[in-house]
Amino acid sequence: MTLEALPSHASVRANPASVASSPPPPPLPARAYTDEELYRKVLERVFFRSWLYACHASFLEGAGRYKVVELLGESLLLVRDQSNVLHAFYNVCQHRGHRIASDEGNATRFVCPYHAWCYDLQGRLKSAPGTKGVRGFDKDKVHLARVRVEEFLGFVFVNFDRQAASMEQTYPNLAATLERLCPDIAARYFAFEHSAQEESNWLVAVENYNECYHCQHVHKAFSQGIVVPESYDVQPLGCDARVLHHSAKAATGEGSWYDTSRSDYASFFLYPGFSFQLYPSGLLNTYYWRPLSVSTTRVHRGWFSHDGSVSAELEDVIERDRTTTFAEDLELVKSVQRGLESRSFEQAQLVVSTQGGVKSEHSLACLHRWLREDVAETGL
Ligand code: FES
Ligand SMILES: [Fe+2]
Numbered sequence: 001m002t003l004e005a006l007p008s009h010a011s012v013r014a015n016p017a018s019v020a021s022s023p024p025p026p027p028l029p030a031r032a033y034t035d036e037e038l039y040r041k042v043l044e045r046v047f048f049r050s051w052l053y054a055c056h057a058s059f060l061e062g063a064g065r066y067k068v069v070e071l072l073g074e075s076l077l078l079v080r081d082q083s084n085v086l087h088a089f090y091n092v093c094q095h096r097g098h099r100i101a102s103d104e105g106n107a108t109r110f111v112c113p114y115h116a117w118c119y120d121l122q123g124r125l126k127s128a129p130g131t132k133g134v135r136g137f138d139k140d141k142v143h144l145a146r147v148r149v150e151e152f153l154g155f156v157f158v159n160f161d162r163q164a165a166s167m168e169q170t171y172p173n174l175a176a177t178l179e180r181l182c183p184d185i186a187a188r189y190f191a192f193e194h195s196a197q198e199e200s201n202w203l204v205a206v207e208n209y210n211e212c213y214h215c216q217h218v219h220k221a222f223s224q225g226i227v228v229p230e231s232y233d234v235q236p237l238g239c240d241a242r243v244l245h246h247s248a249k250a251a252t253g254e255g256s257w258y259d260t261s262r263s264d265y266a267s268f269f270l271y272p273g274f275s276f277q278l279y280p281s282g283l284l285n286t287y288y289w290r291p292l293s294v295s296t297t298r299v300h301r302g303w304f305s306h307d308g309s310v311s312a313e314l315e316d317v318i319e320r321d322r323t324t325t326f327a328e329d330l331e332l333v334k335s336v337q338r339g340l341e342s343r344s345f346e347q348a349q350l351v352v353s354t355q356g357g358v359k360s361e362h363s364l365a366c367l368h369r370w371l372r373e374d375v376a377e378t379g380l
Helices: 036-045 174-181 202-209 220-225 312-341 362-374
Strands: 052-056 065-071 074-080 086-090 104-106 125-127 148-152 155-159 189-198 233-236 243-248 265-270 274-278 284-293 296-305
Touching: 036 284, 036 362, 052 065, 052 074, 052 189, 052 284, 074 155, 086 148, 174 265, 189 312, 202 284, 202 296, 202 312, 202 362, 220 312, 233 362, 243 362, 296 312
Parallel strands: none
Antiparallel strands: 052 155, 065 074, 065 104, 074 086, 148 155, 189 296, 233 243, 243 265, 265 274, 274 284, 284 296
């Protein structure tokens, strides 16, 4: 893998009215992380209306290429048609509900394994055995149900909300910012991914991700190998986007994992559950979180190289990260979830400094504000 030089992220424009300077909202009650009914409301109001990462476009290269993705209890069929247009459908046959496809591969059509209804790559029903003489049956009116899909710099996002604003409208200026910091981002290939079940609510997991207050105490390797913790800050990217921009100076001491002479650290968290990370030296990697239940979440860690290969250098980084930062966070969120479920615990207290910086949790106040906006009717 060739590591390209990156421009400094110092010129990324954070929200001029830094979140640290506005008074923090009241803390969230413990039930925000533990209540089953509220969790279901959040799934409906937040996740089923947000852009969610499905997979990298390198899985969908070429006409007829398809991939099945499981997301929020739904099975989705992503396929590129003969004109290279990418479609996302519910993987549900319109006859009696059997799954149309599994795993991934190449197809010219999809034949349901149950009664052999056949769909083209645009989701149209092309044939259905025995239906010719059936009164009122019009196969031209039968179509796989669609989900919104967009390719965003080579990353495929879906949205269950057919009325949702585009990715660019939802996350304004994000694409341009990422392309400036990582000019070849759209040409990268998926290289490797691992995942784990977190024993916590999704919000515990993404809160943990969006503050580095705990880094120096817990993430020794990250604090020596990737960033200078004192320089870490998290601020919204612009006024309108629900994006948190993490920035830090690259660690250059003896414990550094890279040649860090060429860039700083940056990451971009897209509410509610995805993050692009640009490690010093230009290594592109991602996190994403998928809620499984009120108290469990699947966290995925992805890595992207120039040709899809995992070099010895990249393998070393993946393994170091997996056994340190990634593993350490699994323990943290598990412990926090237990605490939140304790009958003694009513609400958290955020440490919010008007100066911002690594020891301030202003970024969590931001997450809480967005969540409250989405589920306003719950009185959270
Ligand atoms: S359920 Fe698909 S053909 Fe019957
Ligand atoms: Fe952490």
